[in-house]
Amino acid sequence: MSVSTAEGDRVTIESWLSEWDDRSLARDVLNGLTASPKDVPPKHFYDTRGSELFEQICALPEYYPTRAETSILINRSDEIVAFGAGELVELGSGAATKARLLLSAMERAGNLRRYIPIDVSEQVVRAAGNALVDDFAGLSVHGVIGDFERHLERVPRHLPDTPRIVALLGGTIGNFKPDARRELLRGMASLMNSQDRVLLGTDLVKDVAVLEAAYNDAAGVTPEFNKNVLHVINRELDADFDVSAFDHVAFFDHENEWIDIRLRALRAMTVNVRSLDLSVHFDEGEDLRTEISAKFTPARVNDDFAAAGLVVDHKLVDDEGRFALWLARTR
Ligand code: AVJ
Numbered sequence: 048m049s050v051s052t053a054e055g056d057r058v059t060i061e062s063w064l065s066e067w068d069d070r071s072l073a074r075d076v077l078n079g080l081t082a083s084p085k086d087v088p089p090k091h092f093y094d095t096r097g098s099e100l101f102e103q104i105c106a107l108p109e110y111y112p113t114r115a116e117t118s119i120l121i122n123r124s125d126e127i128v129a130f131g132a133g134e135l136v137e138l139g140s141g142a143a144t145k146a147r148l149l150l151s152a153m154e155r156a157g158n159l160r161r162y163i164p165i166d167v168s169e170q171v172v173r174a175a176g177n178a179l180v181d182d183f184a185g186l187s188v189h190g191v192i193g194d195f196e197r198h199l200e201r202v203p204r205h206l207p208d209t210p211r212i213v214a215l216l217g218g219t220i221g222n223f224k225p226d227a228r229r230e231l232l233r234g235m236a237s238l239m240n241s242q243d244r245v246l247l248g249t250d251l252v253k254d255v256a257v258l259e260a261a262y263n264d265a266a267g268v269t270p271e272f273n274k275n276v277l278h279v280i281n282r283e284l285d286a287d288f289d290v291s292a293f294d295h296v297a298f299f300d301h302e303n304e305w306i307d308i309r310l311r312a313l314r315a316m317t318v319n320v321r322s323l324d325l326s327v328h329f330d331e332g333e334d335l336r337t338e339i340s341a342k343f344t345p346a347r348v349n350d351d352f353a354a355a356g357l358v359v360d361h362k363l364v365d366d367e368g369r370f371a372l373w374l375a376r377t378r
Contacts, residue, residue, distance in 0.1 A: 057180040060173055062192035063201050071194070072283055073323060080320070080327045080335075087276060089222050089308075089338040090194075093167075094279050098141075100272040107268060109260040112218050112250050115370035119363050120145055124152035127363070127374060130244060133158040133209035136202055137216070138195040138235070140164030143175040145216050147182075149246075154183055160209050163202055165191040196227075199234045213238050216248040218370070221305065221341035225351070228341070232355035236377060245357055245375045249343040253369060255299045258342060262297035262306050270295030273308060276337055285321040292316060296334065304347070308338040348373055 072091055079087040093101065105113035120127075132153050137146050143164060153159040162179060166172050169192045176188035191201050195215075205211060213235045220228055235245050252258075262269055273295045277288040293310040300307045312329040319326045329335075341347075345362070352359060352375050361374035 057187045058173070058176040058190070059188070060169060060176065060190040060192060061201065062169055063198045064167065064192055064194075068194065072279070076280055076284060076286075076320060077323050077325065080318075080325065084334060084336060085327075085329075086336040087280070089276075091279055092272065092276050092338075094275070097272060097275045097279065098168075100268060100275060103268045104264070104272060107261075107264045107266065109264045110269075111257075111261060111367075111369050115365040115367065116216060116218070116248050116372065117145065117148075118365050119370070119372050120148040123363050123372075124148050125155065126361070127246065127372070128152045128156055128158070128212070130374075131156075131158055131210045131242070132212045132244070133160040134163065134206060134211040135161075136163040136165070136211060136213045136238060138165050138199075138213075139215065139217070139219050140166045140172065140175065141168075142171060143179060146175075146214075147179070149212065149214070150179065150183055150186065154186075158209075159183060159186055160206055162186060162188045163191060164188070165193060165195050165198065165202070167192065167194060196231065196234075199238060202238050205240065211239065211243040212246050213243065214246040214248075216246070216372075218248055218250040218340065220247060221250060221343070222338060223341075224339065228351055229354040232351055232357060236355045236357055239377055241377055243376070244360070245352075245373075247348070247373045247375065249348060249371050249373065250340070251364075251369060251371055252304055252342045252344050255301075258299050258306060259297065262308060262340070263295075269297065273297075273310060273337055277310070280320070284323060287319050287321075289316065293335070299342075300339075303339075303341070304344070305339045305341040307336065308340065309334040309336050311335075343371070353378075 104110050172190040274290050277290045280286045292313050296309040296311050312333045315331045316329050356378050357375040358378045359375050363372045
């Protein structure tokens with residue numbers, strides 16, 4: 048079902064979320080808390096408070112990925128759009144801060160036509176869309192409100208003669224295990240024809256101390272962000288997690304080359320999730336996995352792209368070699 052809101056000629060917002068999606072947290076919590084080891088997917092971090100905390104993380108001295116990626120976009124957007132990009136499809140667009148840098152470059156090249164943000168937050172997409180059409184003459188915005196793992200087929204068809212960028216920035220791809228990652232890349236590839244490019248942001252494998260510090264900041268914002276998911280479950284599913292009875296744990300898993308992020312029970316306890324009629328036991332020291340954040344080598348990126356029928360044609364790395372943006376095309 049779609050609720051379509053006309054915002055004047057240049058901003059269209061279509062929502063594909065339904066009651067079914069309100070239950071996605073319920074389904075994930077039911078599956079995750081009854082699994083062994085216990086887990087809950089990271090997409091549920093981002094309520095209003097969680098999004099605020101993530102913004103704070105991006106400004107932390109230890110958390111380099113946002114600054115590194117932004118520096119690439121500031122310095123090299125003209126190079127990124129040089130294949131003739133006139134349209135930007137962005138998965139998980141948020142406030143469109145990074146999109147602005149790409150849209151500006153497309154405007155400078157004289158090709159800017161349309162921005163298609165895909166995000167779960169209608170409010171954020173609407174506000175960003177309205178601001179963008181004010182700032183970019185001739186731009187239209189078609190917002191797709193939905194989950195980018197499920198609603199990519201709602202992305203509108205190409206405009207005639209308008210090469211497209213399909214972007215997933217911020218290192219978000221690192222939240223997905225290998226199978227889901229490739230599935231997502233295949234979904235992105237399905238939005239492309241031979242003139243288009245994927246733009247993928249990946250954090251890079253590096254010194255372990257640097258990686259681990261980024262997820263164990265001195266100010267304690269990341270633990271707060273991690274624990275917020277328990278507040279989300281308490282509120283949305285009428286659960287009674289004692290948030291203070293969990294510790295934040297984040298370490299680099301060398302075998303999988305990802306940061307493994309968990310909440311560790313400080314004592315044995317039983318948690319009731321009343322909306323699900325579920326009661327769950329935690330042993331002392333038992334972990335709930337809340338997130339993985341994969342770090343990439345060129346080989347890993349190439350293999351993942353290959354599995355989706357994509358091939359790299361441009362790699363852009365920040366000055367300190369921390370983060371990479373990859374442009375890839377269909378094979
Ligand atoms: C938004 C998924 C890219 O993995 O670095 C930051 C989320 N988690 N600190 C990341 C996150 C803890 C972030 N991504």
